[in-house]
Each structure stands twice: as structure tokens, then as C-alpha cells.
Amino acid sequence: MKRRIVCFGDSNTWGFDAKLQKRFPEDVRWTSLFAEKLGEEFQVVEEGLSGRTAVIDDPLFEGLNGYRYIHPCLMSHAPLELVIIMLGTNDTKERFHLTSYNIAQGIARISQKAKTTLAGVNGECPQVLVIAPPPIGKEYFKTDVGKSMGAGCDTKSAELSTYLEELMQLQNTEFLDTKGKIPMNKIDFMHLDEEGHKLLAELVFNKVKTILSRERKL
Template structure:
């Protein structure tokens, strides 16, 4: 059976857009929608607040650093046939002072890391690279650009960067022969929460990614 490792943040973990904090169930979370649609085994290694490669002292410090913890995820979840990376949203926060080029570079650093660590398919210490794909997160919703939003200062400027990210990722990923799926072509952030997806969007994203994976 094909085994997939999804490595992401809150939108992959299943943070709801209604503010309750109660995680979406397995019928709703997009990684598990993939599992059902394709009959594949999907391991979820997702952490709300995770960045591509930055510590975050406003949250859990180095625990938020996706690059630091990817080797642990790959080793603990081996064997891995496919690694799906959906990160970048938290890098839009103003405190990280990132733009679309540096965020894309962070995603490429994750790709390079995965290829060094390997998949473990022929045994725990096997360094044969897994197949890697990048899921570009959807752009932040319009509310992120509204100065009256209570979290505006935290995400200031992030909306514009988020809308430019996909084009830059595609260019950088092409050089590494990494397939890219742009979630923004399928779903949008909730109107009430410009960061997260509602339940319908979660399911739609999972179905669309499953169909895309079937063509690779």
C-alpha cells in the first residue's frame, strides 16, 4: 500500500474556521480525505503554527521550525512513498519579515532535507529519497488586509505575499523537478477567519489533491 506523509500546519492539522479550536474529524480533514479517496495510508505530521524553517518565540520556539523537525517526522513515520508538504502560511506573519522568494526558498530547503534523509522504504536507515510534492497554501482571506481585524498587526502585509507565493514556488520547484499543487486554485480561506479553511473547503481540497496525485 502506498504510504503518504503529510507535513503541514494548522490547515493540515484540521483547525476549524469557526474559532472553536476543536479539530475537524477524519471525514473532514483533507489528508484523511485523500486516504479514503485513494485507499492509501496517510500519516499526519501537522502542527498549528509550524513555519518552513523559523523558530517562533511567540509560540513554542524551535518546535515551530519545520526544517528542524522534518528529519524526525520522516524517520518516525517511515516508510514514506510520498511526502506532501503544505507549509508557508505562518511565514506570512509580519514578525518573520519574509517575502514570497524567501518563503519559497524555505519550502525548497524542506525538499532538499527530505531527499537527504530518505524514505526508509528499504529499512529504517534507507536514504533513498521519497517522492516529494508541494501544496501551495491558499492565499490569506480579505480580512487579513482589514486594519480593523484584531490580528491585523500580526499578519500585516501577509495577504499580498500570499497571493504571489504560488508563482515563485512553481519556478523554484521546477528546478528540482518537484510537482506543485496550488490549493488556491481550488479553495479559499474562510470569510470569518482569513487563515483557515472551513469544513467544505477541507473536503474539497482533499478530493482535488487525491485526483491530482492519481495523475503523477
């Protein structure tokens, strides 16, 4: 049986291409590139959903609350070697009225739920890695997504990683910060382009290699 890793996230895990308004092909998405680097011993499960939040029910769209879905999601893919969570971009939307610290709290909550789900190897709890997504560029507000997202998303997005790192340390959860390492695209300034997917795959692979080596599993 292959060693399974679930990547749980939003449109940047699903692979949204802002230029063509559709999904990037497999050979571009960071999840696929990450799987290729891991090799045939592993299976990477793409659990990305456009618009997904950590803990918020969106009044405009159905089924986007990650907290409500993560338990059955992880149990359906068990046994799991690792769960990777990258959320927070959608939680910055003005209509949710969350501070950057609130968003970090929500991600900590869903992370804790994943860590206590008996979806790991031999019925144990899986290891969890939380990724702080690249910050939204301030130019987003002047693009087509600006009306839907609302004001202040770039500021909250830029502040998120600091609070998230603090909470993950308290929770004893593995953490990866992409701030300053991966830029968003130059179209809507809140999605990864082809180069961003490559960079993220490399960062995640190096982090996961460290985690599994520490556990003597790689």
C-alpha cells in the same frame, strides 16, 4: 504493509476549525478524506502543527520550525511512498520580515531536505509533492488573528505560488497550486472550512494519482 504517505503541514493540515476554535473531526479533515479516496492499500499520516513554519524559529512559540523536525519525522514513519508538504501561511507573519520569495526559498529548502532523507521504500529517498496553500484573504487583518499575524500577509500569500512553482521546477519537485481553486473561510480568512477541506482532498488525490500512475505505482 500499507503504502504510507506523510502530510506535513500547519494548522490547515492539522484541521483547525476557526468557527469553534478546535480541531475538525476526522470525517471533515482533508487528510482523512484524501485517505478515504486512496483506499485501504494506503495509510495517510497527519503531521500537521498549528503555527508551523518552513524554516523560521518563532520567537513567541516553541518547536514550530518545520526544517528542524522533518528529518526525524520522516524517518519515524519510514518507509514512505510519498511526502506531501503544505506550508507558507505562517511564514507570512510580519514579525518574520520575509518576502514572498524568501518564503518560497524556505519551502524549497525543506523540500530538498525531505527529498534527500532516506525514508523511502527500500531505504531510498521518497517522492515529494509541495502544495502552495490557498492565499490568505485580505479581510484577515480586521479579525482576531490580525494583531498576531501583522500587516501584508495576504499580499505575500498571494504572491507565494508563482515563486514556489519556479523553484520547484528548478528542483524537479512535484507541485500543486491551490490558488484560485480553494477559498479560505469567512471567519479569519486564513483557514479552510468544511468545503475547503473537501476541495483540497479532491485536488490532492487527483495530483497524487497522476504522480503514482506516472511511476506505475497505482
